[in-house]
Amino acid sequence: MSAPTHYATHANIAVITMDSPPVNGLGHALRRSLLDDFERALADDGIAAIVIASAGKLFCGGADISEFGGDSALREPNLPQVLNRLEESPKPVVAAVNGMALGGGMELALVCDYRFAGAAARFGLPEVNLGILPGAGGTQRLPRLAGVPLALEMITSGRPISVDKAQQAGLVDRRHNDTGEFLDAAITYAAELVDSGASVHSCATLSVDTTDLPDNFFADFRRSIARRTRGLYAPERCIQAVEAACTLPLAEGLQREGELFIECMNTPQARAQQHLFFAERAATKVPGVDPKTPVRNIEKVAVIGSGTMGGGIAMNFLNAGIPVTVLDLNAEALERGAEVIRNNYAITAKKGKLTEAQVEQRMELLTTTTEYASIAGVDLVIEAVFENMDIKKKVFTTLDEVCKPGAILATNTSTLDVDEIAAVTKRPQDVIGLHFFSPANVMRLLEIVRGKATADDVIVTSIKMAQAIKKIPVVVGVCFGFVGNRMLEPYSREASRLLLEGATPAQVDRVLYDFGLAMGIFSMGDLAGIDVSFLVREGIRDQIAHDPGYQKISDKLYALGRYGQKTGRGFYIYEGRERQEDPEVVTLAEEIAAELGIERREISDQEILERTIYMLINEGAQILDEGIAYRSSDCDIVYCNGYGFPIGRGGPMQYADEIGLDTVLAAIEKYRQQLGAYGEMWFKPAPLLQRLVKEGKQFKQYTVKS
Template sequence: MSDVVTYSREGNVGLITVNYPPVNALSHAVRSGLVAALEQGQKDSEAKVLLLLCEGRTFIAGADIREFGKPMQEPGLPAVVEQFENSDKPLVAAIHGTALGGGLEVALGCDYRVALSSARVGLPEVKLGLLPGAGGTQRLPRLTGAQKALEMITTGNFVSAKDALAAGIVDSVEDGGDVKAAGLAYAQKVADEDKPVRRVRDLTDKVDADKGSDVFEQFRTALQKKARGQFAPFKCVDAVEAAFTLPFADGMKRERELFMECMDSPQRAGLIHSFFAEREVSKVKGLPKDTPVRDVNSVGIIGAGTMGGGIAMNFANVGIPVTIVEMKQEALDKGLGIIRKNYENSAKKGRITQQQVEDRMALITGSLDYDDFKDKDLIIEAVFENMAVKKEIFTRLDSVCKPGAILASNTSTLDIDEIASATKRPEDVVGMHFFSPANVMKLLENVRGSKTSDEVKATVMAVARKIKKVGVMVGNCHGFVGNRMLHKRGAEAMALVNEGATPQQVDKVLTDLGYPMGQFAMSDLAGIDVGYRIREELRNAGENVAPSWMDKLAEQNRLGQKTMAGVYKYEEGSRKPIPDPEVEKIIGEFRKEQGITPRDITDQEILERCMYVMVNEAAKILEEGIADRALDIDVVWIYGYGFPAYRGGPMFWADQIGLDVILAAVEKYHREVGADHWEPAALLKQLVADGKKFGDL
């Protein structure tokens, strides 16, 4: 028997105990150990009931990621679950922490399930482009019915022990923290009451009740919007439906067929890459693991606008008190009111309680006085993009804040070193670029200046984890990683419209690729005035920024969704972009002013010019060391800009397209378009010459 799974007995209860830190993942050793321990329990004549439980902080939390991509060694998980289900002695699973994926499938192979009240269960395989492949799609609906099973399996979301009890997934929920005691008590009850073996596969009530239901078609219809372009969620529906249309054994065969289709899908490769990339970005190149991290127990924020308010919510959500400073009481009151409204809306949707609304609001204090920052550990400036204003603010912060306080700017484009030059402590200055809406978007682009200390770098990465963001450390240049690439895509999108495309055609190409919205709809969401201010800032700095019809929109106060009109128009209460003839007229007038004769532009040209220009720019970003790895760029774009995770990020996607194909197109557009950003990156040329990919770096 494996060392990671042991068998023992207490009274007439046989204990199968998994101990494979940190999360008792289903490695080959665990699978083999489960089978061996089960066999031992079956032979133990003194054991009337068998109890499966885990040591450490969690029940079996899923597959062993160390075995991803390697050939499966026998026994496979479906066989393990089947052997558990075939036990001639009742089996009880005692769940604490999380029972996820294969872990929940093992529990479903048991006859009874008891969970601590703090436990959660789920089948998250869809998030890796897969479906549960060890009977989860066949057994779960036999306990929950079709609706709940479909909800859990197509979203991959976890459910609480309380909800699992209500859904029929577990049979009992116990308070307290002793999972062994809870499991033994329930197992003893099974023994004392002489409860029979109760195999999930034999349960038919929920299946019979939902046979012929239209719930499957309803889910497919809903997924057309929620999971547009994705492969696995639709296969999940097919697999669950098989539980209601086929005998169990045939349903298991159908699940395996659909599982293999998902395994063969390129989307699975993209999602697996995204999964590992998200974990890898926390490791910052050149930053020792033992770098000290400063305490951040209080935060100051400058600006109560959309960004400042959203940033404040991130800290209040995790119990860190925040002081927001504004210039005028009216602006402060408005900002605090919006924060409360956001929390109240979350409470109405059941995401938080009313008490949590009040608790979080109590952690956010408004002020008009910079002196209220004097004891703060971290101060984040979140005002509009103007270098002179930001330098003035940092000069004031330098004079007020305590030694060791971290001074951060939420700038999306400006030079962190120039901002830091306004202080006597550039080593404490860093960029913390949140994405709008800051209380929702997961990315935090942490920007190191040339003098930012390792301690500050380590601290802001730790802060990202604390406030449940995906932190990526990047270097300092105009636009950093995300916006630098976005600006190149934006320039091409603008050029394409100038040359004859419509904004909606450009946007459709991008949404067909998998983005939640296109370039121009995104401009409306962010606010057209944001880009306008950036262009004005560059013009004021002497940069040669071409005229744009977008400038005309800003000058006419068509600022996007917030004014109900931008590139598109919007109806009250709706975020759906509607093409506007007025904008077509503005674009037409601009073309005449510039002497442009519009032409027909294909969707393929739009795809190449919008996407390949980004890949080329990303190669330059890697050359310059602004990003340390291609996967850093992938994570920035997945979590900050809505790049479809199932395509793995722009660099992974480029590798799939073929860097030789992309280089040939870049060289073609460099000849035809002539813009500097089409100058082929040296790294791109080198990778093609060497027959390598970005993933090989």
């Protein structure tokens, strides 16, 4: 194994080059080697300055994730020790930041006396996304070097900043002019510093400038981020750490940062967020499929359908610079769809997130057609037409006839049988489900539905394609609703039933919102459209006929033409964006309950939470048992990125692991007994849940075999 750092000298400049692929993770070996080389440079009287550089495209990606949860992360020299020693250097130290400097990598750059940066450099402290805070001085040194407002925003959001913004803030001392080799230029800069007698810098000698901060700055900042940080523990501790930097000398501030770091590490939120971090990476590993399988080229894409979903799907590829042809047999609808895409980009441009030139670049990649012959040469076609099996079969029969051999034929169905769709083609190996979530140009999740005949290279290509358009891919199996919508079914069913038993839409939604969900189930239903869920139920009437009360209140609202926000009334009444409770819905629930002989009563918040969330978990367990999801964390990725499940809970399956599977099972069995015939009908514990409780195991310990 090669050394994680390389030491070289250029006249009186020592260069320590980190070379620990893929991201120069600051594991114990790299920390030790970096410190040894640093001490070597200090001991050499012929060395006047030190440059810390990278052999890769990134400067440093921060902590070594393989050390998470183990003893190696704290093994001496730990990162704070290394950085504190670097800051004490009597010789100038230059960070040659050629690419991303994230987390501990940015903290490494902060302790250097000077920062030389290339055009690709970006600086970020993403620890808050792992439920923790920067624990190697980031919360103390960044406010001293760049000011409190920028430090707070970076640390609490985790979003990196560009080299331009870093230079404006004073974090970058010199930019590479893009002529000559980057490292050579960094060495030349270090030599200039020596020749000019440049001094060493230490944050220990700096105080945080608070003279321009309003009196209520921190209180106002807390309010400004309250909505996006709801339910999370780390953001508040990040703020407290920066507040400490404003009042304490560096040594005491570092001590306070360390205390807050430990507080964060020992929370369910940190466990949940770190679980999701690893889950996202695990989701790309498909049992039985070699990740090194050669992929198919995706250079031209077609989307069938110019509605909201089709347009949103098209925008993902346009954003990635991939030409898209949108096909719709209705010329007027096609024209409207193209205009919606342009308007969406115009809105983004008005917000300053795109230039007019970038809008035009994207629109130039878009073509429209009403002729299937026009898409004969595309590499990938995604069908996004009405959720009806007969219509989709007709589309795929035509695609089979016109598309070139090797083209991937994908359906955006959210519930229908991908194998049945594939069966109408002569190339089922090329058919796959690509279930985008609405709005498709915004939502990060992509359920990749693997049919029984789907070829391995189609699966791997779909995963790579998803990453190219900045989606989070999760490969799932074929069943009604796949993972996301199938798990949604019992969750939604119980919420609807609770209305008949005595709860109100507002109470149910409040409980779910307070739990951490982005919105309650009835608010979500009104947003998505009550008509949409009704039409989905039309396809499974035979499966729900044994329950006369199944989603009956939703069916009644559909019959009344109350489809939700689009019609101004659904479970709630809407006036513009304002929502208010509707007493008619309660009356309707009372009438249905009387008709079905359901006794109404006061429903506790705890019962609402258990009957909705625990049945969601139970369905996830059944999906795992059937092999529809390969691992419980896949279900968590789907729910946190597609359904607004709180990331501070880590997803439904992680939440179950956190509170104990025995707790979930006991509640399900309780309601099975308490709810009489209804309980017997629906509250059936998943066999996998029962087995894992008996074995004393968690969901995360169960993986579907290939």
